[in-house]
Amino acid sequence: ALLDTLDIVFLGTIGLGTIAWFTRRQIAEKFFGSKEQDANGKLNGNGHAATAPKRERNFVKVMQEQGRRVIFFYGSQTGTAEDYASRLAKECQQKYGVSCMTADIELYDLQYLDTVPEDCLVFFIMATYGEGEPTDNAVDFWEMLTEEEAQFSESEELNNLRYVIFGLGNKTYEHYNEVARVLDKKLTKLGAKRVGERGEGDDDASLEEDFLAWQDNMWPVFCDALGVDESSASSGPRQATFSVEELEGEDMDQVYLGEIGEKPKDGARIVYDAKRPYNAPITSRDLFHNTDRHCLHIEVDVSDSNLSYQTGDHIAIWPTNNDDEVARLASILGLTDKLDVPVMVKAIDSTASKKHPFPVPATYRSIFRHYLDICAPTSRQTLMSLVEYAPTEETKEALRQLSKDKDAYRLKVGEAVRNLGEVLELVAGAEARPGFFNTVPFDLIVESISRLQPRYYSISSSAKESPKTVAVTAVTLTYNPDPTPERTVYGVNTNYLWQIHAAANKVEDGQTYPKYDLAGPRNTLQGSKVPVHIRRSQFKLPRNPTIPVIMVGPGTGVAPFRGFVRERALQKAEGKPVGPTLLFFGCRNSEQDFLYSEEWPELFETLGEESRIITAFSRETDKKVYVQHRLQENGQEVWKLLQANGSIFVCGDAKNMARDVQQTFINFAIEFGGMTEDKAHDYVKNLRNSGRYQEDVW
Ligand code: FAD
Incomplete structure (x- = not known):
């Protein structure tokens, strides 16, 4: 760990100078020996010690x-x-x-x-995560790449390097595929x-x-670059990536039954993180009334662990697959x-x-229940690779057809959200019976x-108020994806949580x-x-509580703002000066899905008359x-708060809401700030860059 720290300090210091990147490496090696270092003590993306072998x-x-x-x-997050x-x-x-x-980009020195x-x-x-950020495992590489602009800009030291790049992003976010784009630019710049x-x-x-289409063009260029073609491969059946061995007489105490992460070593201090979550007791209540939908307020008790969080962080919950889907897939296979x-x-x-795809040895049941995402829609590539193993000519043809015909795939698998067990049943048709595949x-x-x-989940409590109780606000997800009304898809985690709630x-x-x-x-x-484990986020209240905040969080987007409002009310109750606090909340109906309706009056009373909740009930008016719309109606007041150095926070639906809200702020700059459209866009962009316009959207 010491070596790592020294290394970072050292590299950071000379990063200020103009010594080239590669010279630096040689110097570093001279001072500290080879870069081969014990990965024990290396920090992972969450800032915790990893326990990887050398x-x-x-x-x-x-x-x-x-x-x-x-x-x-x-660079992968999910x-x-x-x-x-x-x-x-x-x-x-x-x-x-x-x-x-x-x-894994985290495991090597780039x-x-x-x-x-x-x-x-x-x-x-490379995936881009959140607001144009790298994934946790790419953070170190990203810092190396982006923090030392001066050295990179003139260096042509990568003349020998040839690379191929594919980015995974999401267009609803402002910085679409930022990581792949920036990386591509930097590498090119370096020669x-x-x-x-x-x-x-x-x-x-x-x-x-997108991934499949990109490959159509990539492989021919790849062949040119390496001087190979399809005939270079040894023909024959598919080669397996994994070996599978059924064990007899195994000591069942040594078998994983769904535990996530390594078994803790005796006496070792346990650090709970993405690699080893903490089994936390929860209590819950349903926040919806008079409707067959459910939204759980969950309180996660972390008092018996060393877990901590900050207001605005995220909590991760590890789900269990339901036994009906486990049985379906096991049966057809x-x-x-x-x-x-x-x-x-x-x-x-x-x-x-990775030597093993999940903790092993494990039973088939635990692999289906805890380790594989068996409820996710099946990919076209999976269908393609199944063709050669289909039991009959008809099923071969059906699988080939589904994997080749994009429209058929979209209709029957993608949009219909059919998981592997369901696709195999569909393909088997009338012949479907246990063991058919x-x-x-x-x-x-x-x-x-x-x-x-x-x-x-965006944590919906305030860390100042309840440091050891982490609140979650989660809507139970069920939907009917295709016209067959009896087929309902159940969101994996939220239905698992609902069953825990219902049983308790x-x-x-x-x-x-x-x-x-x-x-x-x-x-x-x-x-x-x-x-559970906690993930740090950038979504944070201004340190100075007198700064005005404008929060926009319809539906479960209100989750982090419950934490924000409770925190500011607590500060106010402690006698601190707290600035205006405006919360825009929207839902369908004031009687059914108005989240935390019973809590807001007291909180806003504490915060005083400059603060309030402004509601939009979409199904109560023609x-x-x-x-x-409510934001627009209160435009003048919101603009005034922005002029007083206010900060904007938006949380919830990434698709439409976040975009519409951003457009509303651009309109304010035009209407109240007298800016041209271009200037107004720049104004909002600058707010984002200076951390005064933050989004937590999904
Ligand atoms: P899954 O089994 O994962 O199914 C979800 C998937 O189903 C979706 O990704 C989509 O592909 C598909 N889907 C959904 N609806 C349909 C439909 N009608 N037709 C077809 N396909 C559909 N959720 C909250 O409730 N509260 C929060 O505070 C919250 N905060 C979040 C913060 C972050 C940073 C992120 C990334 C997500 C957050 N979410 C939040 C979402 C949450 O993580 C889960 O995605 C959600 O609870 C559903 O999980 P699930 O396992 O039940 O559903």
Whole structure:
């Protein structure tokens, strides 16, 4: 850890000068020895100590030792970029016969980019997170790349490097694919040559299709660059990425039944983070009235852990898949009778960035219930790879058709949100019966389905008021995606939480829900517990409480603002001067889904007459009224607060609301500030850049 700290201080200091990046590395090596360092004590993205075993950090050395020509770096938050990197690597190896490896960008030292041999290729598969930020695992690389502009701008030290880049972003956000764009620009500036076009995928619309379309053009250029073609590959059946071995006579105490993260070592201080969540007891109540929808206010008790949070942070909750879907998938794959058999799953490639895709050995049941995202819609690529294992000519053809015909795929899988079990049932048609698809090897299932990811929530409590009780405000998600009315899709985590709530509070709402194992692996979640960790966010109240704040948060977008308002009311009650606090809230109906309606009057009374909640109930008037309309009506007052150095906070729906609200502020600058349209756009942009316009949208 000491080495890391010194290294950072040292590098940061000379970063102020003009010494080139690469010279710096040589100096650093001279002072501190080789860059090969013990990864123990290395900080991960959450600022906690990671406990990875000792690893070579020079990826070029690893590539050379292993005879790899291509490396696929991924910057991944929810696992999609990682999946994409694995899929590309697989294609690279199998179709073009080029030896390659995937690499978590956090695990290697990218300062060695200048030593990549000319006949090799480096791929960057990089997601952009939130407001144009890198993913947690790419933070170190990002800092190295962006903080030292002076050195990078004139350096041409990456002349040897050839790279391919694909970005994963979301167009509803202001900084669409910022990470891939900036990285591409920097690498080019440093003299590196991009192979093919930069790919960009839009998670709001068509990420998977963007990725597939980009590959159509990328692979031919890739072949040119490396001097290979499809005939370079050894023909034959698909090569497995994982080996799967069913274990007999295994000591079941050593088998993972759904635990996330390593088992804690005796006596070691446990740091709870994204790699090892804390099983926290929760209590809950339903905030909706007189409607069959539900919104839970959940209080997560972290008092028995060392977890802490700041107002405005996010909490991650790790869901459990429901047993109905576990049973469906197990049945069609012919695994029903084997659900409690332990299996060992290992990466076949010894240089794979992860030796195991999840904690192992684990039972089939726990893999389906806790480790794989079996409820997610199936990808086209998965359908393609299933073709060769379909049990009959009809099912082969049906799968081929679904994977090739984009419209059929969209209709029956994408928009219909059919998970793998459902697609296999659909394809089997009248023949569907247990074990019909027992021809599909389990390693293909592991390879094709992503890891189940935690769901994030904007914390709705104030850390000053309740440092050890973290509040969440979550709407239960159920929807009917296609015209068949009896097919309901249940949001994984929110229905899991609803079942915990219903069991603890003996709630019967007359609806049928899928069943969940609420006791958890080895009863570790018994007593209404859920695995959680905290994620720091940039979404923060101004330090100075006298600064006016304008908050816009319809629906569950109000979550962080409950925390903000409670915090400012507390400061006021403590006798501190607190500036005007305006909250714009919207929902359908004042009687049904007005969140925290009973709490606001007292809080705003404490805050005083310059502060208030302004509501928009969209279904109570003939013409639908939304928060942006109320904002517009109060434009003059809001503009005045902005002139008094006020800050704007927007939370909730990224798609329409955040855009409409931003447009309203642009209109204010035109109407009250007398600006031209261009100037008004710049004005709002500047507010964002100076941290006075913050969004927490999803
Ligand atoms: P999932 O099983 O993950 O299903 C959700 C997916 O279903 C969606 O991504 C979408 O692809 C699909 N979908 C949804 N509706 C439809 C439809 N009608 N038709 C077709 N497909 C559909 N949520 C809150 O309730 N409160 C919060 O405070 C909150 N804060 C968040 C903060 C952040 C930073 C982020 C990233 C998200 C936040 N969310 C919040 C959203 C939350 O993380 C979950 O996405 C949400 O609770 C649903 O999770 P789930 O597992 O129940 O649904």
